[in-house]
Amino acid sequence: MSAKEYIDDVLKFIRECSPGQNEFYQAATEVFESLTPLLEEEEKYRDYAILERIVQPERTIIFRVTWIDDAGKIQTNLGYRVQFNSTLGPYKGGLRFHPTVNLGIIKFLGFEQIFKNALTGLGIGGGKGGSNFDPKGKSDAEVNRFCQAFMNELYRHIGTTRDVPAGDIGVGAREIGYLFGQYKLLTASFEGAMTGKGVGWGGSFGRREATGYGSVYFAEHILNSHGDELKGKTCCVSGAGNVAIYTIEKLKSMGATPVTCSDSRGTIHHPKGIDVKTLKAIKEVSRESLEKYAQLHPDATYIPIHKYPEGGHAVWSIPCDVAFPSATQNELTLVDAKNLVKNGCKLVNEGANMPTTPDALEYLRKHGVLFGPAKAANAGGVAVSQLEMAQNASMQRWSFAEVDTKLFGIMKSIFETADETAREFGHEGDLLMGANIAGFRRVADAMIDEGAV
Known part of the structure; x- marks a missing residue:
């Protein structure tokens, strides 16, 4: 049986035993199909039924x-x-x-x-x-x-x-x-049975910022590997939650200009750059609609959801150099991908989990747009969560600078691991394949070591 046939069998199996779970099928299909080169080289993963086991929750x-x-x-x-x-x-x-x-x-x-x-x-x-x-x-x-x-x-x-x-x-x-x-x-x-706690009662400095900051660090590593940087770039960011807010904040500190944010009711386009202080006041304090932002900043435009392009999102119709989908799954569609390519976008860096639809991803790749996959680009949040666990276990608290330095190093390591793994399998620049193979291989090898459990 070829690697492709083996993968198809496992995907058929999960569809039969987990009906109606389309997002789960999508995630499993993306991971498994990118594992094809590894499974062709390494028979042990089939011999130990790793795919059949890893796709089922314990x-x-x-x-x-x-x-x-x-x-x-x-x-x-x-x-x-x-x-x-x-x-x-x-x-x-x-x-x-x-x-x-x-x-x-x-x-x-x-x-x-x-x-x-x-x-x-x-x-x-x-x-x-x-x-x-x-x-x-x-x-x-x-x-x-x-x-x-x-x-x-x-x-x-x-x-x-x-x-x-x-x-x-x-x-x-x-x-x-x-x-x-x-x-x-x-x-x-x-005890440290939850992370994201307040800094005054067991939380870690930098945890709130970690996913957004880490996403920006990952994007910077991608651009640096191509002789470029975020400084001076116009960036579009979707969302107005924790990830989006701190993506915008870090982009501004690195000299980029984030010009958009969005919520479930509409989008803000602010050509001068999103005012982070106002955004935090609206979304973290008063918990209001982004429509309030346009009232406070007359030079910003509010685009209500009924004025979005058909089949797409207003954020991705605004010209940018780098796109940061940071709201939710499947938010960046084929319509959006076409708009991004038309407007000269160089990089799509996923801050949310699986925000790019499969057909949109295929279109971006076909047109040479660089791509930072979610499982690598937005890993900063869980990385600092683990650092919070470590601080709780040792009854210590590290400074913001210490945590941020560790976060930057972790994101650099993730980029290098994904990049090197893609090169190893002859797919230079394919960070999605590199991240999937590298993450899978670490877990799968440990599963083999631990036996049939």
């Missing part, structure tokens, strides 16, 4: 979350924690609170997390969790009650050497605080 936990809203009515949501692979260490991956969350979304995120975490070189496995609860429009009291109800079940399954969740979409500093407070109450234990 444990899937689904639970009911019942909480009471401010009107005194009982509300019910679903909670998830998919503990995908613990070969390299305790499960590590965020919690996502968003109405689109379902088992397929959590499995896609958890599967990606395996290889992302492996690329950091740190001792962490892959997992993910969340709920279809929507924190938007909820009072602080409602979010608090939901988080406490969610943790009433989750606490049974996590711990410092077992599973260490963090934040993701819809789970920021507020939610982590409420979740950890309930964990501490239930376990009577103050």
